[in-house]
Amino acid sequence: MKLPSQFYGALLVAFATSASAQTTAITGATVHTVGPQGTLENATIIIDGGRITAVGSGLPVPANATRIDAGGKIITPGLFSPLGQIGLSEVGAVAGTNDATQRGEQFTAGFDVADAFNPRSIVVAISRIDGITRAGITPRAGRSGSEDGQSHVLSGMGSVVHLGDSPENFVKRGAVVIANFGETGSYVAGGSRAAAVQILRAALDDALDYRQNKSAHDRGAWHDYSISTADLDALQSVLNRDAALLFNVERASDISVVLGIAEEYRIRAIVAGGAEAWMVADHLAAANVPVILDGINNLPGDFDRINARLDSAKLLVDAGVTVAFGAAAQTHNARLLTQSAGIAVANGMTWDQALESITLAPASIYGIDSVVGSIEAGKEADLVVWSADPLELTSYPDQVYIQGIAISMQSRQTLLRDRYLNLDAAKPPAFRN
Amino acid sequence: MQMLKCLILFIAAGLVLGACDSADVESPNAYASRYHAMRSEPTVLQGATVLTGTGERIDDADVAMQDGKILAVGKSLDTADMKVVDASGMWVTPGVIDVHSHLGVYPSPGVDAHSDGNEATDPNTAEVWAEHSVWPQDPGFVAALAGGVTSLQILPGSANLFGGRGVTLKNLPGRTVMDMKFPNAPYGLKMACGENPKRVYGSKARAPSTRMGNVAGYRSAWIAAEDYRKKTAAAENGQGEAPPRDLKLETLAGVLGGEILVHNHCYRADEMAVMFEIAKEFGYKITAFHHGVEAYKIADLLRENDTCAAIWADWYGFKMEAFDGIRENAAILDRADVCTVMHSDSDMGIQRLNQESAKVIGAAARVGIDIPPERAVRWFTANAAKALGISDVVGTLEAGKMADVTVWDGDPFSVYSKAQKVYIDGALAYDRNNQSVNPVTDFSLGTAAWHGGAQ
Numbered sequence: 001m002k003l004p005s006q007f008y009g010a011l012l013v014a015f016a017t018s019a020s021a022q023t024t025a026i027t028g029a030t031v032h033t034v035g036p037q038g039t040l041e042n043a044t045i046i047i048d049g050g051r052i053t054a055v056g057s058g059l060p061v062p063a064n065a066t067r068i069d070a071g072g073k074i075i076t077p078g079l080f081s082p083l084g085q086i087g088l089s090e091v092g093a094v095a096g097t098n099d100a101t102q103r104g105e106q107f108t109a110g111f112d113v114a115d116a117f118n119p120r121s122i123v124v125a126i127s128r129i130d131g132i133t134r135a136g137i138t139p140r141a142g143r144s145g146s147e148d149g150q151s152h153v154l155s156g157m158g159s160v161v162h163l164g165d166s167p168e169n170f171v172k173r174g175a176v177v178i179a180n181f182g183e184t185g186s187y188v189a190g191g192s193r194a195a196a197v198q199i200l201r202a203a204l205d206d207a208l209d210y211r212q213n214k215s216a217h218d219r220g221a222w223h224d225y226s227i228s229t230a231d232l233d234a235l236q237s238v239l240n241r242d243a244a245l246l247f248n249v250e251r252a253s254d255i256s257v258v259l260g261i262a263e264e265y266r267i268r269a270i271v272a273g274g275a276e277a278w279m280v281a282d283h284l285a286a287a288n289v290p291v292i293l294d295g296i297n298n299l300p301g302d303f304d305r306i307n308a309r310l311d312s313a314k315l316l317v318d319a320g321v322t323v324a325f326g327a328a329a330q331t332h333n334a335r336l337l338t339q340s341a342g343i344a345v346a347n348g349m350t351w352d353q354a355l356e357s358i359t360l361a362p363a364s365i366y367g368i369d370s371v372v373g374s375i376e377a378g379k380e381a382d383l384v385v386w387s388a389d390p391l392e393l394t395s396y397p398d399q400v401y402i403q404g405i406a407i408s409m410q411s412r413q414t415l416l417r418d419r420y421l422n423l424d425a426a427k428p429p430a431f432r433n
Numbered sequence: 434m435q436m437l438k439c440l441i442l443f444i445a446a447g448l449v450l451g452a453c454d455s456a457d458v459e460s461p462n463a464y465a466s467r468y469h470a471m472r473s474e475p476t477v478l479q480g481a482t483v484l485t486g487t488g489e490r491i492d493d494a495d496v497a498m499q500d501g502k503i504l505a506v507g508k509s510l511d512t513a514d515m516k517v518v519d520a521s522g523m524w525v526t527p528g529v530i531d532v533h534s535h536l537g538v539y540p541s542p543g544v545d546a547h548s549d550g551n552e553a554t555d556p557n558t559a560e561v562w563a564e565h566s567v568w569p570q571d572p573g574f575v576a577a578l579a580g581g582v583t584s585l586q587i588l589p590g591s592a593n594l595f596g597g598r599g600v601t602l603k604n605l606p607g608r609t610v611m612d613m614k615f616p617n618a619p620y621g622l623k624m625a626c627g628e629n630p631k632r633v634y635g636s637k638a639r640a641p642s643t644r645m646g647n648v649a650g651y652r653s654a655w656i657a658a659e660d661y662r663k664k665t666a667a668a669e670n671g672q673g674e675a676p677p678r679d680l681k682l683e684t685l686a687g688v689l690g691g692e693i694l695v696h697n698h699c700y701r702a703d704e705m706a707v708m709f710e711i712a713k714e715f716g717y718k719i720t721a722f723h724h725g726v727e728a729y730k731i732a733d734l735l736r737e738n739d740t741c742a743a744i745w746a747d748w749y750g751f752k753m754e755a756f757d758g759i760r761e762n763a764a765i766l767d768r769a770d771v772c773t774v775m776h777s778d779s780d781m782g783i784q785r786l787n788q789e790s791a792k793v794i795g796a797a798a799r800v801g802i803d804i805p806p807e808r809a810v811r812w813f814t815a816n817a818a819k820a821l822g823i824s825d826v827v828g829t830l831e832a833g834k835m836a837d838v839t840v841w842d843g844d845p846f847s848v849y850s851k852a853q854k855v856y857i858d859g860a861l862a863y864d865r866n867n868q869s870v871n872p873v874t875d876f877s878l879g880t881a882a883w884h885g886g887a888q
Binding site: 090091302303309328338391392393396418421423 | 572628729749781785792796799800847848876877
């Protein structure tokens with residue numbers, strides 16, 4: 001099988017939106033920039049062409065700008081859900097609506113979920129009206145006993161999408177390749193986590209060899225590899241550090257193995273899950289390996305998570321590790337990112353760190369922090385206007401902007417709500433449209 | 434092992450129907466609660482914001498506890514001979530009650546060897562009792578305690594039309610399930626609608642494989658239970674022989690007799706309505722629907738039937754029958770005066786039923802429905818106690834009730850607030866600032882949780 005090589009490239013897509021000709025000024029807001037400017041009171045954000053052109057207190061508003069008075073409300077960057085299947089899974093238990101797992105081993109690293117992304121999924125609208133503006137969409141490993149069946153240690157490539165209205169949703173395709181260690185790795189590798197490590201090493205060694213001997217291989221004058229050409233192509237972006245290798249891994253000893261592999265192959269690694277990451281926090285910090293943390297799970301759901309604890313985020317950040325939340329808040333539950341962040345604050349993280357963990361940190365983990373993640377001149381204008389403290393569960397967004405466009409604050413759920421809010425209405429529910 | 438000389442029949446623990454053949458043998462009250470409250474001292478929580486669970490909020494108030502009971506709630510209580518705990522800046526609520534938990538039957542770690550919640554071998558397993566699966570060393574009990582939980586109902590899973598009996602526990606980790614059983618709480622019967630039973634048995638090419646198959650299954654079972662109940666009653670009146678003892682029918686007959694409460698897993702509004710028809714046909718009451726993601730569509734029906742809706746804040750989309758879940762569900766039900774209960778069905782969710790409720794408060798505010806804290810707190814205290822049939826002894830801060838009390842370090846509906854102290858029957862069972870007070874399960878020994886409690 002042959003696929004175009006740019007298919008796998010870490011591709012930053014330029015945007016040309018209908019908003020490009022408009023200038024908008026949002027005034028009178030408390031702006032948490034999550035950037036060098038920190039928190040600004042009574043601030044103005046100027047948006048032009050879908051990008052932030054200026055942010056500050058007392059900025060002059062351009063004469064041609066549409067002025068929006070935020071009335072003292074709180075504005076944060078758009079939230080970033082780093083893991084999950086937004087747009088890849090409509091109903092969890094309805095197989096035909098799920099595209100994040102590929103049964104069998106036709107592909108390993110090369111399985112690309114991006115072409116299955118559906119921007120019209122109800123989950124997109126439900127998530128974005130609660131403030132999610134960007135999402136990592138990631139393939140899943142098949143699990144023991146499930147219909148997913150056997151899969152490989154490498155379960156494919158993940159991409160980053162925006163949840164806005166402009167037609168090109170991909171911010172970065174092939175941003176990560178997913179590797180499954182721990183209990184899942186053990187299962188897919190035939191019964192031992194050690195075998196999962198060996199299978200991954202064989203794939204990376206093959207990818208290195210393929211890089212050196214591609215022409216001979218393409219002529220059929222070279223030895224066979226453990227994975228297909230498409231998979232080897234996908235791993236090139238990992239080897240040249242365009243894409244990161246994202247490890248689903250929980251146990252401290254397994255995370256240590258990840259750090260060894262990252263150093264040996266000089267690749268960018270990301271730890272996802274990381275229940276016991278706090279136990280090797282110094283090593284993670286030294287290796288500059290970030291953690292996408294569960295953040296809520298404090299129980300030993302399995303033996304890989306015996307030492308899970310609620311203050312993991314604080315311990316990791318204190319050690320200098322970049323932390324994002326999202327291993328627990330995914331897909332239909334992506335909107336619970338603020339709850340993970342709030343719980344982290346209740347357990348020792350600072351409020352600013354917690355907000356960064358659901359905005360700038362995931363953008364930086366995906367290598368797109370020059371584009372989104374904070375409210376800074378030059379970045380795309382993903383903004384959330386909040387009724388009150390965004391980490392409080394009683395708060396909600398009044399308005400969400402994605403790439404400078406005020407999105408519709410309607411979802412299938414708001415339609416159901418409005419239909420049933422008053423049961424004693426004159427017409428039966430089906431006639432209330 | 435001592436041989437029993439008597440034959441004893443139980444419908445609910447403590448209710449002895451049979452007779453011993455020898456008057457001098459004391460009846461061993463099999464399966465009964467052996468819960469004992471821990472030692473407590475008379476204590477006053479002073480100067481707190483108190484949400485009583487009765488719908489009332491009292492600022493700068495005291496809660497006095499003595500002999501395991503609430504002595505008084507009010508301003509400037511007499512503290513003579515009482516231990517005084519400064520609760521200024523704190524919020525005090527009744528202990529959290531979760532009506533839907535699988536702690537102990539699906540414990541942590543979730544290994545296959547611990548999978549004891551679904552006897553998925555027959556669509557009707559009314560004969561099984563969840564308490565016979567409960568592993569008291571589940572670390573989840575301790576984590577729930579740190580979330581303010583003082584009582585909880587452990588239910589069988591939802592694979593079956595009739596999953597078996599649930600059991601209500603005091604959340605004081607013991608060595609045996611009997612040590613934890615809530616004294617004199619009625620049993621629950623877990624029933625399940627919808628996708629789960631028809632999928633589990635349909636995939637085995639046996640009934641039920643459809644929703645109509647589900648309903649035929651319930652009705653057939655109730656017909657048999659009715660017959661069993663009639664024959665048992667007749668025999669007691671000297672008419673005819675008592676039918677042979679049947680565990681399955683005993684439980685179902687207990688529902689028809691009103692001693693066992695129906696807890697019915699059901700998602701869709703139209704299915705809940707059908708379940709009401711079945712209850713009407715056989716003359717039993719559905720105490721609570723559980724999950725009820727579409728309950729908001731039939732708030733009026735739930736109110737008319739005096740049936741509680743035990744629900745999540747915002748679960749949706751994980752299966753077809755959860756497609757229409759909305760965050761305003763509890764708000765719409767509560768506004769219609771339905772007995773609204775926030776439940777967990779999760780070892781994570783049970784740790785923060787207060788936060789689940791906060792999500793609803795926020796969603797309701799978006800559409801102009803104001804839900805003050807003193808109202809929302811009922812969802813995981815008084816209303817939960819009602820659903821479990823224990824509201825005469827627990828669930829509100831009223832004099833004479835069990836002193837099951839949670840002290841929060843702020844508004845419990847703030848994401849930043851945590852339970853600071855938890856009292857069960859007046860005894861301090863958890864103290865966030867004094868780990869030596871706190872229980873640690875055997876399983877957690879030697880782990881990071883060891884010194885940090887439920888860190």
